[in-house]
Amino acid sequence: QQQVKQSPQSLIVQKGGISIINCAYENTAFDYFPWYQQFPGKGPALLIAIRPDVSEKKEGRFTISFNKSAKQFSLHIMDSQPGDSATYFCAASPHNAGNMLTFGGGTRLMVKP
Amino acid sequence: DAGVTQSPTHLIKTRGQQVTLRCSPISGHKSVSWYQQVLGQGPQFIFQYYEKEERGRGNFPDRFSARQFPNYSSELNVNALLLGDSALYLCASSFSGGGISYEQYFGPGTRLTVT
Numbered sequence: 557q558q559q560v561k562q563s564p565q566s567l568i569v570q571k572g573g574i575s576i577i578n579c580a581y582e583n584t585a586f587d588y589f590p591w592y593q594q595f596p597g598k599g600p601a602l603l604i605a606i607r608p609d610v611s612e613k614k615e616g617r618f619t620i621s622f623n624k625s626a627k628q629f630s631l632h633i634m635d636s637q638p639g640d641s642a643t644y645f646c647a648a649s650p651h652n653a654g655n656m657l658t659f660g661g662g663t664r665l666m667v668k669p
Numbered sequence: 670d671a672g673v674t675q676s677p678t679h680l681i682k683t684r685g686q687q688v689t690l691r692c693s694p695i696s697g698h699k700s701v702s703w704y705q706q707v708l709g710q711g712p713q714f715i716f717q718y719y720e721k722e723e724r725g726r727g728n729f730p731d732r733f734s735a736r737q738f739p740n741y742s743s744e745l746n747v748n749a750l751l752l753g754d755s756a757l758y759l760c761a762s763s764f765s766g767g768g769i770s771y772e773q774y775f776g777p778g779t780r781l782t783v784t
Contacts (some may be wrong), residue, residue: 602773655717
């Protein structure tokens, strides 16, 4: 069963725009929420991660917003660049389950110059 | 510093055969996890090993097995290959493997094609 639902499946954004990807989860035991970026033929690269004790985390142009009551979290990419064109995955892992990540289905982002 | 390394890069096998995939974690990391990524989908958790012990197992058949060595490298074995086993197999390395979740860093993967 898919415990982490990601939307949209694909996204086209103009250079300089804001890319927004959303994820929703069901398992209330999840307490760690990373985002990964994957280029074709490569492994996923960790972008940014958040724990539920904070509602927002920012690293450079990437921001995670977290809504614990709604069981939703999102990735915002500010000033999107063509080099950001990749597939993005949200993920979650439960408390005391170490590194057992459950991934969303992915969002293919295309940033047009 | 070297990241997570995996070998081989690509592999072509026939149905019914067996395959062994290898992973070396980042220096200092003691946990290795294995994921299967079918084309167009997100990775799915297969196994986690920490300090040479299995700490987690995903919803995969017993044809899948793994182990971790004293130097923290790991092998994933798949027996009696099926066409549906064709995927990118990813290894992820982490400093810790129990309790609180730590950042996981993925290798480039091994592309397995079963014909």
